[in-house]
Amino acid sequence: MNTPVTPTEMLTQTTWGRYVDRDLLVALLALLGIGIVMLASASLWVSEKKYADPYVFLERQLMFLGVGVVFAIALYQITMRFWQQLGVRLLPLVLVLLILVLIPGIGNEVNGSRRWLNFGFASIQVSELAKLIMLLYLSGYLVRHGKNLALSPSYQPLLIPLLVLAVTGALLLMEPDFGSTVIIFVTGLALLFLGGVPLKRLGILLGGAILVMIPLAFMGYRGRRLQAFLNPWDYESGIGYQMVNAQMAIGEGGWFGSGLGGGVQKLLYLPEAHNDFIFSILAEEFGFIGILVVLALYGWLVLRAFVIGFQADKSGKHFGAYVAYGIGFWMGFQVILHIGVNLGMLPPKGLTLPLMSYGGSSLMVTLMAMALLMRVHRENCVARFGLPERKATNTRKAATIRRTSA
Numbered sequence: 001m002n003t004p005v006t007p008t009e010m011l012t013q014t015t016w017g018r019y020v021d022r023d024l025l026v027a028l029l030a031l032l033g034i035g036i037v038m039l040a041s042a043s044l045w046v047s048e049k050k051y052a053d054p055y056v057f058l059e060r061q062l063m064f065l066g067v068g069v070v071f072a073i074a075l076y077q078i079t080m081r082f083w084q085q086l087g088v089r090l091l092p093l094v095l096v097l098l099i100l101v102l103i104p105g106i107g108n109e110v111n112g113s114r115r116w117l118n119f120g121f122a123s124i125q126v127s128e129l130a131k132l133i134m135l136l137y138l139s140g141y142l143v144r145h146g147k148n149l150a151l152s153p154s155y156q157p158l159l160i161p162l163l164v165l166a167v168t169g170a171l172l173l174m175e176p177d178f179g180s181t182v183i184i185f186v187t188g189l190a191l192l193f194l195g196g197v198p199l200k201r202l203g204i205l206l207g208g209a210i211l212v213m214i215p216l217a218f219m220g221y222r223g224r225r226l227q228a229f230l231n232p233w234d235y236e237s238g239i240g241y242q243m244v245n246a247q248m249a250i251g252e253g254g255w256f257g258s259g260l261g262g263g264v265q266k267l268l269y270l271p272e273a274h275n276d277f278i279f280s281i282l283a284e285e286f287g288f289i290g291i292l293v294v295l296a297l298y299g300w301l302v303l304r305a306f307v308i309g310f311q312a313d314k315s316g317k318h319f320g321a322y323v324a325y326g327i328g329f330w331m332g333f334q335v336i337l338h339i340g341v342n343l344g345m346l347p348p349k350g351l352t353l354p355l356m357s358y359g360g361s362s363l364m365v366t367l368m369a370m371a372l373l374m375r376v377h378r379e380n381c382v383a384r385f386g387l388p389e390r391k392a393t394n395t396r397k398a399a400t401i402r403r404t405s406a
Contacts, residue, residue: 019378024304027297028355028370034282034294035356036061042266042281043274043358057274057358068364072371080379083372084143084319087136091164094133097126098171113350115175125361127172127180131330132365134168134184135191139322142195146318149196158197161188162205179349183334190329191322245270246277247344249284257287274358276350279342295339298354302332308377315383320376327369 036058043057050056101107101117108116108123116123141161142149148157165188172181193202249265252258263284266273273281283291305328312321331354338353340346352362 019381020374021304021308021377024301024308024370024373024377027301027304031294031297031301031355032065034297035353036065037260038278038282038285038356039274039358041261041263041285042278045267046274049268060360061358061363064360064363065367067360068367071364072367075368075371076375076378078375080317080320080323080372080375083136083323084140087133087140090133091137094126094130095167095171098130098168101126102171102174113175113177115177122360125359127175127177128359128361128365130168130172131180131184131187132369134164135187135323135326135330135369137164138188138191139319139326142191142322143319146195149192158192158201158205161192177350179337179351182337182349183330183351186333187326187329191326194322194325242271242277242348243341243344246280246342249277249280250343253283253285253287253290255287256289257283257285260285275352276338276348276357277342278357279339279353282356283342298331298335302328302335305331305373308373308380311380311384312376315380317376317379317383320379324373324376327373330369331366 039061040055040058044054047056047058048054097117101114106117107114108118110116115125115127117126138161145157165185169181169185172178172184189202189206193199245265249263249270252264258264263281265284266281270277270280279294282294286293305324309321309324309328312318312324334351334354337346337349338351338357341348341351352359354366355363
């Protein structure tokens with residue numbers, strides 16, 4: 001039975017603050033704050049060595065944060081209906097960008113990977129943008145074809161989304177970006193399951209994907225990384241150097257860590273300490289207690305995404321529900337993979353820790369995803385309390401309250 005809404009509650013729900021999921025906002029701000037502090041601590045030495053200025057990476061990250069907040073506020077103002085219609089049109093754009101990034105002279109190569117497009121004033125990591133656009137596309141596809149996916153006895157309704165996932169994954173593997181491929185593929189399968197695809201079919205698809213990925217995992221540099229993962233101490237002076245030093249940093253943290261700024265591994269011992277291995281620096285300086293706090297914040301953020309998705313589903317806003325669920329799966333999987341690599345439980349994949357690792361594309365796209373999540377929550381509130389989408393005038397508010405009171 002629905003709880004009646006009092007006039008006072010209806011009035012407060014019309015304010016902007018009531019449209020924001022405060023629990024999600026607190027977790028988001030806490031992770032951003034911890035991320036800026038940890039980035040400042042982890043990047044000082046490498047920034048000093050590379051640019052003769054210890055604050056270059058911090059200043060850039062703060063700039064990315066400012067731009068990302070502007071983008072997030074802009075996205076928050078746009079209805080989910082717009083993204084539902086636009087998602088399928090954005091898909092060709094991201095595929096073209098993924099092709100362009102592979103062309104020498106257009107895509108930038110860094111550390112053997114060609115993942116960035118240089119626009120002069122900034123470089124964009126296309127794989128980060130692909131995560132968000134693929135999420136919007138798949139959510140829209142599930143809304144349009146959900147019944148066929150759930151009820152059709154054939155695999156035909158699955159062919160298009162699987163083909164899109166396969167083409168996107170192939171382009172990402174050519175960069176190479178194995179980590180983003182895994183994130184997009186696993187998130188896509190999770191959404192297909194929520195869309196009604198039988199678990200048996202997904203199991204067959206997942207098994208087939210694993211059979212394809214296993215030989216790819218043993219090819220080239222990935223094969224060497226896998227060898228180092230299985231026996232890191234046998235390669236501690238070579239390809240296993242990162243994993244060994246990451247585990248040493250975590251082990252040295254103990255219960256309470258060495259304190260902010262007291263870490264040793266970031267002193268040019270652990271490569272990419274401010275990016276792929278920032279979790280290890282966090283563990284070294286704040287210990288097991290710090291790890292628990294950060295994991296709790298990420299867990300709360302993911303939980304809020306699922307709750308918002310569930311509320312959207314109850315309100316009949318299925319596109320928003322799929323987007324919220326997808327963001328929850330995306331963030332959860334990426335955090336697990338990043339931490340798994342730092343703990344030595346998974347081979348290195350070059351994945352950032354959302355909202356904490358250095359990287360403009362990752363930070364801005366994550367903030368855009370959070371804005372979409374906030375927008376879904378806003379539309380849930382509008383549907384739940386029967387409020388107008390646009391801000392009402394004081395006269396209309398008063399009239400609404402009088403009718404409710406009567």
